[in-house]
Amino acid sequence: MNKFANPxxxxxxxxxxxxxxxxxxxxxxxxxxxxIDWNLPGLDAYxxxxxxxxxxxxxxxxxxHGDHIRVSLVLQWxxxxxxxxxxxxxxxxxxxxxxxxxxxxxxxxxxxxxxxDVSPAADVTPMWIPQLSMAIxxxxxxxxxxxxxxxxxxxxxxxxxxxxxxERAQ
Numbered sequence: 819m820n821k822f823a824n825p826x827x828x829x830x831x832x833x834x835x836x837x838x839x840x841x842x843x844x845x846x847x848x849x850x851x852x853x854i855d856w857n858l859p860g861l862d863a864y865x866x867x868x869x870x871x872x873x874x875x876x877x878x879x880x881x882x883h884g885d886h887i888r889v890s891l892v893l894q895w896x897x898x899x900x901x902x903x904x905x906x907x908x909x910x911x912x913x914x915x916x917x918x919x920x921x922x923x924x925x926x927x928x929x930x931x932x933x934x935d936v937s938p939a940a941d942v943t944p945m946w947i948p949q950l951s952m953a954i955x956x957x958x959x960x961x962x963x964x965x966x967x968x969x970x971x972x973x974x975x976x977x978x979x980x981x982x983x984x985e986r987a988q
Contacts, residue, residue, distance in 0.1 A: 819965050819968055819969070820965075823961055823962070823965045824882075826878070826958060826961065827878045827879045827882050827958065827962065828879065830875045830876070830877075830878055830879060830954070830955065830958045831875070831876055831878075831879035833871075833875045833951075834871070834872045834873075834875035834876035834879075834955075835872075837868045837869070837871040837872035837875060837951070838868070838869075838872045840864070840868040840871075841865045841868035841869045841872065844861050844862075844864045844865035844868060845861075845865050847861060848861040848862065848865070859939075859940030859941060860937075860939055860940045860941025860942075860943070862939070863937055863939035863940070863941045863943065864941065864943075867943070867948035867951075870948065870951070870952060871948065871951035871952070871955075873955075874923075874951055874952045874954070874955025874956060874959075875951055875954065875955040875958070876955070877955050877956070877958065877959040877962070878955070878958035878959050878961060878962040881959065881962045881963075881966070882962055882965075882976070882977065882978065883977070883978050884977040884978060892904075893905070905970065906967075906970055906971075909963065909966050909967045909970055910967065912963050912966075913960070913963040913964065913967055916956070916959050916960040916962075916963045917960055917963075919956045919959070919960075920953070920956040920957050920959070920960040922956075923949065923952045923953040923956045924953045924956075924957075926949055926952075926953070927946045927949045927950055927952075927953045928946075930944070930945040930946040930949055931944075931946040
């Protein structure tokens, strides 16, 4: 599963980086535009869309790297058997929540597309376009939870070793 999922995580992380650069460019263009009395309507909305896209597209890679909050303080006090059961339960719960988030965001894109929903900002962008990055990021996040659960069931590590080492040092 690593051969299939890891390139997807990297691709989504690269798209998140592009989104952050787009947000920076939107903000910088807005600042420059205000200085020279040149108004580009909708720049603030585009910066917001880009930041939201970066957030959601980076979810799977951040989860894989162990950057999300984990309850390691609780886990270190549990016996190995209880810890294993607790981790499995947490991953299963996270999988259910990620599946719901993926379903909801995909439905949101579809409803916005069918109803021709547009942004209330000056840009009048069809809302399904920025919402699509949210749905793609949530689908990647769901894949990451499936990957983590399968790895856990097979007794293989899921989180990157460098971050696991830092966790043990605490």
